[in-house]
Amino acid sequence: MIQSVDSNGRGQQGPPDLTELFKKFGNGAPSGKGIKGIIGIVMLVLLVWGAFSAFYTVQPEQRAVVKRFGEVVGITDPGLQFKIPFGIDQVQHVATERVLKQEFGFRTQGTSASGRTAYSDQKFEDESLMLTGDLNMIVVEWVVQYRIEDPIKFLYEMREPTRTLRDISESVMRRIVGNMLGSAVLTVGRVEIQQKARGEIQDIMDGYNAGIRINTVEMQDVVPPPAVQPAFNEVNEARQERERMINEAQKRVNQEIPNAEGTALRTVAEAEGYATERVNRALGESARFSAVLAEYLQAPEVTRSRLYLETINEVLPKIGQVLVVQDGQMSPLPLLDINRRARNAGDDE
Numbered sequence: 001m002i003q004s005v006d007s008n009g010r011g012q013q014g015p016p017d018l019t020e021l022f023k024k025f026g027n028g029a030p031s032g033k034g035i036k037g038i039i040g041i042v043m044l045v046l047l048v049w050g051a052f053s054a055f056y057t058v059q060p061e062q063r064a065v066v067k068r069f070g071e072v073v074g075i076t077d078p079g080l081q082f083k084i085p086f087g088i089d090q091v092q093h094v095a096t097e098r099v100l101k102q103e104f105g106f107r108t109q110g111t112s113a114s115g116r117t118a119y120s121d122q123k124f125e126d127e128s129l130m131l132t133g134d135l136n137m138i139v140v141e142w143v144v145q146y147r148i149e150d151p152i153k154f155l156y157e158m159r160e161p162t163r164t165l166r167d168i169s170e171s172v173m174r175r176i177v178g179n180m181l182g183s184a185v186l187t188v189g190r191v192e193i194q195q196k197a198r199g200e201i202q203d204i205m206d207g208y209n210a211g212i213r214i215n216t217v218e219m220q221d222v223v224p225p226p227a228v229q230p231a232f233n234e235v236n237e238a239r240q241e242r243e244r245m246i247n248e249a250q251k252r253v254n255q256e257i258p259n260a261e262g263t264a265l266r267t268v269a270e271a272e273g274y275a276t277e278r279v280n281r282a283l284g285e286s287a288r289f290s291a292v293l294a295e296y297l298q299a300p301e302v303t304r305s306r307l308y309l310e311t312i313n314e315v316l317p318k319i320g321q322v323l324v325v326q327d328g329q330m331s332p333l334p335l336l337d338i339n340r341r342a343r344n345a346g347d348d349e
Contacts, residue, residue, distance in 0.1 A: 050085040057081070061097040063151050066090070072152055094151035099215060102166050104128065104173070105141030106220065129225065130174055136182035137228070141220040142194075144169045144201065146212050153211030161210045165201075169217075172200045182224075183239075190219050 057080055058064045064076045066083060067090045076091075083089035105128030107120040128139045146165065148154045154161055176196050180189055198217040205212050224232040296303040 046086070053083075053085040053087070055080060055082055056091050058093065061095050062093045063096045065092045065094060065151050065155060067092070072156070075151060092151075092155060094148055094154060096148045096151055099145055099147055100162075101146070102144040102162070102169060104143070104166075104170060105139065127170060130177045132177055132182035132185055133179050134181050134183075137225050138177070138182055138185055139221070139223050139225055140173065140177060140185070141222070142173060142197075143216075143218045143220060145215040145218070147215060148211060149213040150211030153209050157209045157211065161208075161212060164208065164210065165205065165212060168204050169197070169201055172197050172204070176200075186222055186224070190222065194219055 056064065058076055058078045060078045062078060064081065065072060066074050066076060068084065068088060073089075083091060105124050107122065107124070109118045109120050111117060125139070128141050130138055130140050132138055144165070158164055173193075176193050177185055180193070185193065194217045198214050201217065202214045205214065223229070292303065292307070
């Protein structure tokens with residue numbers, strides 16, 4: 001039994017080569033016994049071929065498309081399956097559950113001894129070198145991950161669906177990058193580019209009925225060409241310095257404005273408190289004056305004496321020394337130091 005497998009994971013089974021079998025049994029004209037022997041061998045071969053070609057296995061990540069006389073009759077799920085032998089039913093396996101990918105601008109060579117992914121040293125500038133909207137050259141490397149959603153459409157709607165997907169992906173990416181500024185592509189535009197590219201590629205493939213579902217479009221490295229790398233680094237450093245200064249200024253603004261607002265609110269609150277205090281004090285003094293006036297009208301002499309004594313009581317503690325003089329002569333009494341006496345009285349307490 002002969003089995004062939006193509007690059008897309010599709011396999012076919014074919015009949016054995018009977019020519020080789022006949023060569024093994026002589027070259028001359030066959031005799032009667034020879035004819036019977038050949039017929040027996042042919043029957044045995046057909047029996048073995050039918051037994052082996054009646055069953056096939058579909059792997060867990062695959063689906064099998066069954067054709068009968070060239071017409072698609074169904075899709076089978078993973079497991080051991082039966083088909084009509086002798087080449088009547090033909091089976092093509094499609095990896096529908098496997099996530100496939102198309103790489104642009106680089107190639108993966110496998111895994112190194114340290115466990116890291118190894119990449120080819122070859123440059124694919126014909127895929128990655130692009131022109132941006134501001135007429136700058138830029139190197140863009142990206143990956144398109146997809147899955148075969150409909151195996152029948154994938155096999156029979158297009159001649160080379162994977163090649164078509166590659167051409168469409170490159171065309172869409174070049175158009176999107178060509179409509180954007182180089183600085184945006186290098187910095188903040190990656191997410192937007194990935195989302196737009198995935199949507200447009202999916203729409204085009206759906207229009208072709210390719211049976212392919214785009215999972216993600218991931219941009220890997222986005223850098224300027226090596227010839228202008230030093231100049232780009234200088235521009236990038238200047239841009240970062242500008243962003244740093246803007247961030248510091250914004251930080252200062254965020255600090256100063258709340259401080260100024262807090263100072264203004266505190267000043268307003270202090271002014272309102274001072275105004276309330278002055279008003280209340282004025283109201284209290286006016287009420288006190290009214291009460292003293294009422295007492296004065298009832299007993300002028302007593303009220304006058306009380307006011308005089310209260311005033312003396314407030315003034316004398318502020319006087320340093322008092323000299324007692326009688327008829328222009330200093331009294332033999334010692335000097336009266338009111339402040340000292342007040343301090344001594346405070347210490348005694």
